[in-house]
Amino acid sequence: xxxxxxAVITEQKEIAxxxxxxxxxxENIAGEAVPGQFLSLYSRDRSRMLPxxxxxxxxxxxxxxxxxxxxxxxxxxxxxxxxxxGDRLEAVGPLGNGFPLDRxxxxxxxxxxxxxxxxxxxxxxxxxxxxxxxxxxRNSELFxxxxxxxxxxxxxxTEDGSAGTRGNVLDAVRxxxxxxxxxxxxxxxxxxxxxxxxxxxxGMDCWLSLEERMxxxxxxxxxxxxxxxxxxxxxxxxxxxxCKDGPVFAAKEIEI
Amino acid sequence: xxxxTSVNLAGVELKNxxxxxxxxxxSGSEYSEFYDxxxxxxxxxxxVANVPWPGNxxxxxAETASGMLNAIGLQNPGIDVFIQRDIPFLRRFDTKIIxxxxxxxxxDYCEVVEKLSDQPVDLLEINVSCxxxxxxxxxxxxxxxxxxxxxxxxxxxxxxxxxxKLSPNVTDIGEMxxxxxxxxxxxxSLINTLTGMKIDIHRRAxxxxxxxxxxxxxxxxxxxxxxxxxxxxxxxxPIIGMGGICNGEDAIEFLLxxxxxxxxxxxxxxxxxAARDTAEGIRDYMARYQIEDIRALTGAVGSAC
Numbered sequence: 001x002x003x004x005x006x007a008v009i010t011e012q013k014e015i016a017x018x019x020x021x022x023x024x025x026x027e028n029i030a031g032e033a034v035p036g037q038f039l040s041l042y043s044r045d046r047s048r049m050l051p052x053x054x055x056x057x058x059x060x061x062x063x064x065x066x067x068x069x070x071x072x073x074x075x076x077x078x079x080x081x082x083x084x085x086g087d088r089l090e091a092v093g094p095l096g097n098g099f100p101l102d103r104x105x106x107x108x109x110x111x112x113x114x115x116x117x118x119x120x121x122x123x124x125x126x127x128x129x130x131x132x133x134x135x136x137x138r139n140s141e142l143f144x145x146x147x148x149x150x151x152x153x154x155x156x157x158t159e160d161g162s163a164g165t166r167g168n169v170l171d172a173v174r175x176x177x178x179x180x181x182x183x184x185x186x187x188x189x190x191x192x193x194x195x196x197x198x199x200x201x202x203g204m205d206c207w208l209s210l211e212e213r214m215x216x217x218x219x220x221x222x223x224x225x226x227x228x229x230x231x232x233x234x235x236x237x238x239x240x241x242x243c244k245d246g247p248v249f250a251a252k253e254i255e256i
Numbered sequence: 257x258x259x260x261t262s263v264n265l266a267g268v269e270l271k272n273x274x275x276x277x278x279x280x281x282x283s284g285s286e287y288s289e290f291y292d293x294x295x296x297x298x299x300x301x302x303x304v305a306n307v308p309w310p311g312n313x314x315x316x317x318a319e320t321a322s323g324m325l326n327a328i329g330l331q332n333p334g335i336d337v338f339i340q341r342d343i344p345f346l347r348r349f350d351t352k353i354i355x356x357x358x359x360x361x362x363x364d365y366c367e368v369v370e371k372l373s374d375q376p377v378d379l380l381e382i383n384v385s386c387x388x389x390x391x392x393x394x395x396x397x398x399x400x401x402x403x404x405x406x407x408x409x410x411x412x413x414x415x416x417x418x419x420x421k422l423s424p425n426v427t428d429i430g431e432m433x434x435x436x437x438x439x440x441x442x443x444x445s446l447i448n449t450l451t452g453m454k455i456d457i458h459r460r461a462x463x464x465x466x467x468x469x470x471x472x473x474x475x476x477x478x479x480x481x482x483x484x485x486x487x488x489x490x491x492x493x494p495i496i497g498m499g500g501i502c503n504g505e506d507a508i509e510f511l512l513x514x515x516x517x518x519x520x521x522x523x524x525x526x527x528x529x530a531a532r533d534t535a536e537g538i539r540d541y542m543a544r545y546q547i548e549d550i551r552a553l554t555g556a557v558g559s560a561c
Contacts, residue, residue: 049526220282237310
C-alpha cells in the first residue's frame with residue numbers, strides 16, 4: 001500500500017558538507033516501509049512540480065518515523081534542507097520494492113558509495129547473518145559511520161585517503177579480500193557496474209539499487225527505465241521501471 | 257443544489273468532464289492504489305501501437321519552471337497485450353475507457369483501431385501530435401492535408417467515436433481543427449506538449465537524451481487556453497481541453513474557453529489525487545456560482561455570470 005501524507009519533520013541537521021539527515025513523523029509510511037524503498041518528497045514551491053525520490057536510511061516502526069539522509073544538490077533539496085523541527089512536507093511512500101531480506105545468506109557484503117550509503121543503514125539492521133560493510137566517501141566526513149558499525153564490520157574507502165583505503169569501494173574490497181555469498185549495493189553507476197563484474201567473477205549473488213530521474217515515482221510515466229536482460233512484464237520490451245520494478249534489481253536481470 | 261456534471265462526447269455520456277491525459281496515467285492501475293477510478297469521467301490510456309515500442313534512451317525527463325519536458329518515446333506493450341491485460345483491468349471501474357492510439361504509418365493506426373473495434377472501449381483518441389518519435393506521430397499532426405487524410409482513414413476502420421489529439425506546434429490551430437473536422441473527427445483534444453529543450457550548463461549537455469522534449473504543466477496553460485478558444489471558434493466539434501490543469505479552477509477556465517471536457521496530465525505527478533480533486537473542484541465552483549448544468553459553462557467566456 002502506498003500513502004500520501006503530510007509528514008512532520010521531527011529533527012533535521014547537516015551531518016557532513018551538503019549531506020542532511022531528516023527524521024519524518026509519518027502516519028502509515030514508516031509502518032510499511034522496508035530497507036531499499038524510497039519516498040517521494042514534494043516541494044512546497046509549486047513551480048517545482050516533480051517529487052524528489054529519496055531513499056530511506058532508517059525506519060523506526062514503534063514511533064512511526066523514517067530517516068532520510070540526502071545530498072543538497074539542487075533547488076528542491078536546498079528547499080528541504082531549510083526546514084526544521086515541526087515543519088511539514090508532503091510525502092508519498094513507501095515506494096519501490098526494497099532489498100530481499102529472506103534469501104538465507106550467512107555472510108553478506110553491503111556496499112555504499114557516497115549518497116548511496118544511507119540505505120545500507122536499515123539494510124544492515126534488518127539482514128540476518130554476518131555483515132561486511134564497505135563505504136566509499138570523498139573525504140574524512142564519514143557520515144553514518146556509527147550507525148553502520150552497530151550492525152556489521154565496517155571497511156572504509158576515501159578518495160583523499162584520509163580514512164581506510166585510498167580510492168574507491170572496489171579498492172577496499174580487494175585490499176581486504178572481502179568475499180561473501182551475496183553483495184548488496186547502492187551508489188554511482190560506475191561503482192555498480194564494477195561490483196556486478198566482481199560478483200560474477202567471485203560467484204556471488206548481487207543486488208543493486210539503481211537511480212534515474214523520475215516523474216511520477218509510481219510506475220505510470222515510464223521515465224525512469226533501465227535496460228533489462230529479459231523482456232519486462234509491463235511493456236515486454238526489456239525496459240524495467242526503476243521506481244516500480246526496482247529500485248533494487250538482481251544484477252543479472254539488468255544491463256548497466 | 258444538485259449539480260449536473262455529466263457531459264456527452266459524440267454520444268458517450270461521461271459522469272463528469274474530468275479525464276486523465278494520455279501518458280501520465282498508464283492504464284490506471286498505478287493510480288488505482290490511491291483512489292477509486294470510478295470517480296473520473298474517463299481514463300485515457302497511454303498511447304498504444306500495433307507492436308511493442310521500447311521508447312527513447314534515458315534521461316527521458318527534466319523538470320522546468322512550473323512544468324517538465326518529457327521524451328518517453330511512447331514506450332508501450334502493443335495492442336495485443338493491451339487488449340488482454342489493460343482493458344479487463346479498466347472494465348472493473350465505472351468510468352469510460354478512452355484508448356490513445358499511436359502509430360508510424362496510417363496502416364499502423366488503422367490496424368490498432370481495427371483490433372479495438374470489437375473491444376469494450378468507449379472512445380478512441382488518435383495521437384498525431386507526439387513530438388518525441390521520429391517517424392509518424394507529429395508528421396500527421398502538423399500539416400492540415402495529412403491530418404485530414406489520417407482522420408478519414410482511421411474513421412473508416414473505427415467502430416467507436418474518434419478523438420483527434422492536436423499538436424500546439426503549428427502556425428494556425430484553427431486550420432488544423434477544421435482539417436480534423438473535414439476528415440470526419442467526432443471530437444478534438446488539445447493541446448499535446450510544446451516542443452522544448454533544456455541544456456545543463458555545467459555539463460554542457462542536453463538535459464534529456466532525445467535533446468528535445470515535450471513541455472507540459474502549468475507553464476503551458478495560457479497557451480492551451482488560447483488554443484482551445486481558437487479551436488472552439490473554428491469548429492463545432494466538442495473539445496477536450498488540456499495543458500497544465502491542476503485543479504477545478506484551471507478546468508473551469510478551459511470549459512469557459514470552449515471545452516466540453518478536460519484532461520489532467522502532469523499534475524498527476526505533483527499530486528496522485530489531482531484528477532479526482534479536479535472533479536471535486538469543478539463541483540465546488542458550480543455550487544459557488546449556482547450552476548445547475550455544467551454544459552452551460554462551455555464557451556461561456558464573455559457571458560454574464
